[in-house]
Amino acid sequence: MANVTRVLIVDDHPSFRASARAMLEADGFEVVGEADDGASALAEVARLDPDVVLLDVHLPDATGFDVSKRLGASGARPSIVLVSTRDATDYDDLIRQSHARGFISKADLSGEAVRELLE
Amino acid sequence: MSRLTLAFGLALLTLETALAVWIAATSEQVGVDSFGIAIPAGVVFVISGLVALLRRPENRTGLYLAAVGYIWLLGALVDSGDSWLFTLGLVVGGLVWVPFGALVLGYPTGRLETRLERGLPIAAGLLVTGTTLIEVLFDRTPEPDRCETCPESALFVADQPELVAAARTLAAVGSLVLIVVVIAILTRRWQQATPALRRLLSPVLGAASTTLAAAGLFVIADQVSGRAAEDLLVLFYLVFTTVPLAFLFGILRTRLARSSVAEVVMALESGVPLRDALATALGDPTVELAFQLESRDGIEGTGWVDPQGRSVPAPVETPGRAVRFVDRNSARVAALTCDASLLHEPELVDGVMAAAGLAISNERLQAELRAEIRLADMLTGTSPALLTTVDTQGRLLTANPSAVAASGYDDASDVLGRFFWEVFIADDEREEMVARFAAAAPDFPPAEYENAFTNARGEDRVIYWRSAPVLDEDGAVVRLVAGGVDITERKRREEEARAGAERLRAVIESAPVAIIEVDNAQLVQGWNPAAERIFGWKALDVIGSRTPLIPPEREDEFREIIDEGIGGGARTGFETKRMRSDGTLVDVELSTAPIRSADGTVVGQMAILSDITERNRLEEEKERERVFLNAIANTAPSILCLVDDRGIVQDLATNLAFERTLGYETDETGGHVFWERYVAPDHAAEVRDIVERVVAGEAVPEHDHRWTTRGGKELLIAWTCTPLPRIDERRLFLISGVDVTERMEREVEVGRQRDLLRAITEAASSFLVTVDPNGVVVPQNNNRAFLTTFGWAEEEIVGRSFLGLIGREDDYIARMAIANAANGIPQPERESVWLDRDGGEHTVAWTARHVLDPGGRSLTLVSGTDVTVRRRQEEELRASRARILEAEDQARRRLERNLHDGAQQRLVALSIALRLAESKLGGGDPGSAATVLASAREELMQALEELRELARGIHPAVLTDRGLEPALEALAARTPIPVELDVDAGSLPQQVEAAIYYVVAESLTNVAKYAQATSASVTVERANRTVVVEVSDDGIGDADPEAGTGLRGLADRVAALDGVLLVESTEGQGTTVRAEIPLLHQEAQASRFLPNEAGTLVDS
Structure with missing residues (x-):
């Protein structure tokens, strides 16, 4: 595959960021950056222009839905995948109304699950 | 001798x-x-x-x-x-x-x-x-x-x-x-x-x-x-x-008395009265002489007279007086009464008496003559006949008192010397009289005539006169005696008798009763108009014949009456029947009296018959009325008796109620003074006074007095005394009473209950106010709790509108509540603000209900309880609960976040790591898989540790497992500075131990976080059923209990147990947190005040 998918991980928990990087890199993704809150996420998206933003719903300064809406409003390119430790049913409406490509429970996170959303 | x-x-x-x-x-x-x-x-x-x-x-x-x-x-x-x-x-x-x-x-x-x-x-x-x-x-x-x-x-x-x-x-x-x-x-x-x-x-x-x-x-x-x-x-x-x-x-x-005898003889010869001569001779001036005359008609008494011929008592000896009798020819002729001492000189007395013997006999004869003249004078003087003497010229020589009285002059001297006819003959007859007198001269034979004249005093007199001549020795008439009898009175009586007979005739004619005269042969002699009217027979029809009135069956009775009458008997008020001309019978009352002739023999009967048909009917009616009244009196529940004006109960004049109530028989109630027998002694005077006032004509209202029964029991009687109409001139008074003993007892009982109720009302802590249907406060039923709480005096509040005491917002509700209650509609309890006298507000839970006062007046009783304090406490409790809930919410949020941020993240990471390791192993890279697994295990250990820490935060397991003291030791051990622990509380309820644990835990956390202390101390001790927890440090102090939620949460937790939390923190002097938790009824209190959520919190 000529083009490797570039990913930005946004989560306030370092352990998750580390686990997610190891998982995604093992599945062939390139993790270009990490952010631990909403504001830095927006800055890193602008700086790195990733293909995918793995965005935690629960951030210290904002929700993932807010950040997703801001990114969508700024016309950014990356596909947004929302993640949470909670189940998707907890956020059903909010996920559909957001600009996000989809939602993956953190426990189900894998490179394959991300690719399925990007297909 | x-x-x-x-x-x-x-x-x-x-x-x-x-x-x-x-x-x-x-x-x-x-x-x-x-x-x-x-x-x-x-x-x-x-x-x-x-x-x-x-x-x-x-x-x-x-x-x-x-x-x-x-x-x-x-x-x-x-x-x-x-x-x-x-x-x-x-x-x-x-x-x-x-x-x-x-x-x-x-x-x-x-x-x-x-x-x-x-x-x-x-x-x-x-x-x-x-x-x-x-x-x-x-x-x-x-x-x-x-x-x-x-x-x-x-x-x-x-x-x-x-x-x-x-x-x-x-x-x-x-x-x-x-x-x-x-x-x-x-x-x-x-x-x-x-x-x-x-x-x-x-x-x-x-x-x-x-x-x-x-x-x-x-x-x-x-x-x-x-x-x-x-x-x-x-x-x-x-x-x-x-x-x-x-x-x-x-x-x-x-021996010397002989000289006295000579003295007497000489004195008598010289004309000295016999008695004086005797007195001188006997030397006794008290000598009295009396003569006894032969018994003779008209000389009254003993026959003894004094020398003047006046009658005197028979001489008798008395102390100091002696009597010496003089007898002649065996007949007593005189008596000398003298001083008894003369008896010592019998010779003197005898001598003197002998010398005076002849003089005594003479004197006696004179006395006798005088006595006879005196008698004649007396006869003339006292005779009712008129006795006069006139001379042959017709001049009055003497006139006795009766004659003088008849003449109308006052004194004999007024008439003596005047002509007889001037004094006794009327003007128109005088000339005739003078002529007759002249004609009678000179022999004046005895004559008699009757004349009527008007005397000097103007009285009409009728005199019947007789005259006779008095002759001298030669038979010549020297004067005339004229004696008269005053027949004025007889004439008058004759006239009266004639008029009386006339009147009697008129009476008989006009009498309303039948008057019938029957002779001994039973033939009718008189028959008055009333007899005609009553019996229908005319007088003309019956006079001279046998009376037609007798019914055949009463013939015997009639015969008997006639026979009685002939015997002089009479009947009065005899009731019988007589027959009218039409043959009907009529009830009559018959009275008879015999008619006597001048010689007293009975010649017939006078009968008076009155028709009593009507009277009998009235009497029957009266009798029926009497029986009826008796029946009423005897069935009446009132006690009745009749008394006279001296208060004496009349015979048979008490009713059945009287006799039963007072325990007497009918025939033994009368004859006693009412208040002496039937009234309790201490009330007798008052009862007497009332009866006497009624007798005096005063109207006296009903009174209550104690009467007494025969058995001595006292009853309270409400009674009156009223006068009855006079009957037969007797004044009677009706005493009428009702036994109110039981009523009074009940009233006393009701009074007692009223007093009790009043006492309860007064003592009640609730407010009690009574208002009339307009909401105006009425007196007497407003209790002390109400008056003192709202600052009113009874006299101030009475007459005010109760609605004025109600806060403006509740005015309408209160008005409706009182109106509805007055109409008997039950009112629910409602809360309103009541204003006290100074305008202070009290929240009162109150209700109103309809009551009747003793007089039957419709009132509304408002009763209320001051709930101001209770409301405030409830408000505080509500706030406290809210804070507890808030604290719990925070705790849950914190727990959720901790789980989310801690263990959950680690488990997510662990899950990813395991999937990574799985793919490494599948990708043939076991070396890196082992590294991933090793980090995964590290991650898992971290997660477990975090979960354990979390669980401890939810409830200290050590407290449940090992008790308060080890739990506090664990807290102390975790604190970074040395903590001195002193626990001496014994066994405590679970929730109290939990509260103590959290107080110590939070306080020690604060010490570690803020106090900058070098050491702290924790004491837990029990005193007076209160457990006291104190956490002190030597830090900087100046803590603000209101600042964070921590201390506030503790305060709520302690308050939930009725305890208090105090924080004392002065800058530079450390901080002391002190909780005092009472141990009374903690179980009950906890279940009442703590919400269930708190329960699950402490249980898990």
Whole structure:
């Protein structure tokens, strides 16, 4: 595959960021950056222009839905995948109304699950 | 006195006299007085006595006189030269005073009447003889004064001059006393004596008194000087000698009476009235003379008259008055009543009476004549007939009182001398009378006529006269006697009788009752109009025939009545039946009376019959009414009785209720004063007062008084007394009462309940206010709790509108509540703001309900409870709960975040790591898979540790597992600075231990975070059922309990257990957190105040 998918991980928990990087890199993704809150996420998206933003719903300064809406409003390119430790049913409406490509429970996170959303 | 006695007396006198003369002749010291005076005195006494005895043997005066003489002569022995005779003379001589005293005191009767009179002579004898005996015993020469040569005492024993002197002095004094007493008696006797007696007494008492006086003088002189006495002795002898002469004169004065007789004869001859002559002759001015006339008609009484012919009582003897009767030819003719003392001079009286005998007979005849004239005068004077005499000219010579009275003049002198016809004949008849008188002259034969005239006083008189001539010796008419009888009254009665008969006729004619006269033959003689009316028969039809009224079946009864009448009997009010002309019967009341002829025989019957049909009907009606009223009275529940105006219950005038209530029988209630028998004693006076006021006409309202039953039980009776209409002039009063004993008891009970209710009302902590239907507060039922809480005095609040006390917002609700309650609609409890007097607000939970006051007035009772404090507490509780919930929410959020941020993240990472390792192993890279697994295990350990920490935060497991103290030790161990722990609380309820744990945990966390302390201490101790927890540090202090949620949460947790949390934190002095939690009813309190969520919190 000529083009490797570039990913930005946004989560306030370092352990998750580390686990997610190891998982995604093992599945062939390139993790270009990490952010631990909403504001830095927006800055890193602008700086790195990733293909995918793995965005935690629960951030210290904002929700993932807010950040997703801001990114969508700024016309950014990356596909947004929302993640949470909670189940998707907890956020059903909010996920559909957001600009996000989809939602993956953190426990189900894998490179394959991300690719399925990007297909 | 017998001759023998007289001879003996004379012999004794001779002997004694001879002895005395011999002694006097032979004696050396005898003076002239013995011969000349003393011996003759003795002889005179004896002779006087013998003469007196001869003349008046029954009178002892003679005996006493003789005794004095004999003893006196014996006294001459003192002149003897012989010692023995001298002594005997001395002793015996003194005894002379015994008969002398008796003589003086006994005169003139010779009797000693009183004990004093008998005692005085004996006393004199004892005194003189006793003194003499002492002298002869104790004085050698007892009579030295009288004779220097006197012999010595023959009885001399010893010389005792003092004793003798004393005896003499005593004798002198005693003698004087006796003399004075005797003179006093004589004087008194003189004063009391009648004049006749005085005449008899004067010489004797004079002589005796003089003798005694002389004796007294002698005794006094003897005490002063013997010589003077010697001179007086002669005087004494002289006076003494006069005594027997005086007595003799007194005794024998009848000898001198003959002169009185001559005096009488002469006086009578000189025309002195008989009585006066007798009085003078007898020396008794009180003499009265009475004559006895022969028994004769018209001279009333005893037949005794005085010399003037006036009737006097028969003469009788009275004390002090004697009667001497004069008899002639064995018939008593006169009586002389005179002073009783004259009986001592019978010769005088006899003589005088004999001399006056003829005069007495004459006087008696005159007296008799006077008595007859007096009788005639009296007859004329008292005769009811008119008696006059006129001279032949027709002039009135005499007119008796009746004639004067009839003439109309006041006095006989007004008519005497006038012509008879001027006085007694009417003007129009006078000339005829004068003519008739002239025609009758000169013989004036007896005549009689009746005349009517009007007398001087204007009274009409009718007189029936008779006249007769009085002839002189020659048969010539000297005057006429005209006697008349005043027949005015008889004439008047005749007129009245005629008028009476007329009236009776009118009465019979007009009487409403039938009056029928029937003769003995049962034939009708009279039949008045009422009889015609009642029975239908006309008088003309029945007079002269047998009465047609008798029903056949009553013939016997009628016969009986007629027979009774013939026998003089009468009937009154006899009820029977009579027959009318139409044959019907009529009820009548029949009264009959016999009609008598002039000689008193019964000639017929008068019958009065009244128709009583109507009366019977009325009586039946009255009887029915009476029975009806009785029935009412006896069935009435009221106690009734009738009393009269003195309060006496009438016989059979009490009703059944009275008798049953008071326990008496019908026939024993009457005759008693109502208030004395039927009223309790302490109420009797009031009841009496009320009855008497009613009797006096006052209307007295009902009163309650205690009455008493026969058994003594007292009942409370409400009663009145009212006057009844008069019946038969009797005033009766109805006492009507009702037994209210039970009612009163009930009232007392209700009163007690009311008092209890009032006390409860007063004591109740609720507010009680009573308002009328307009919401205005009424008095008496507003309790203390209400008044004090709202600051009102009862008198201020009464009359105000209750609605004014209600906050403005609740005004409408309150108004509706009171109105609805007044209409009986139950009201729910509601809360309103009530305003107190100063405008302060109180939240009151209140309700209103309808009540009736004792007077039946509809009121509304408002009752309320002040819930201001309760509301505030509830508010606080609500806030506290909210804070607890808030704290819990935070705790959950924190827990959720901790789980999310901690263990959950680690588990997510672990899950990713395991998937990574799985793919490594599948990708044939076991080396890196092992590295991933190793980090995964590290991650898992971290997750477990975090979960454990989390669990401890939810509830300290150590507290549950090991108890409070180890849990606190664990907390202390985790604290970075040294913590001193002192726990001494024993076993505590779970929630209390939990609270203590969290207080310590939070406090120690704060110490570690903020205090910058070097050490801290924790104490837990139990005191007075309260557990106290204190956490102190030595840090910077200045903590703000309000700042964080931590301390606030603790405060709520402690408050939930009714405890308090205090934080004391001064800058630079460390901080102390202190919690005090009571241990009372913690279980109950916890379940009441702690929400369930808190329970799950502590349980998990």
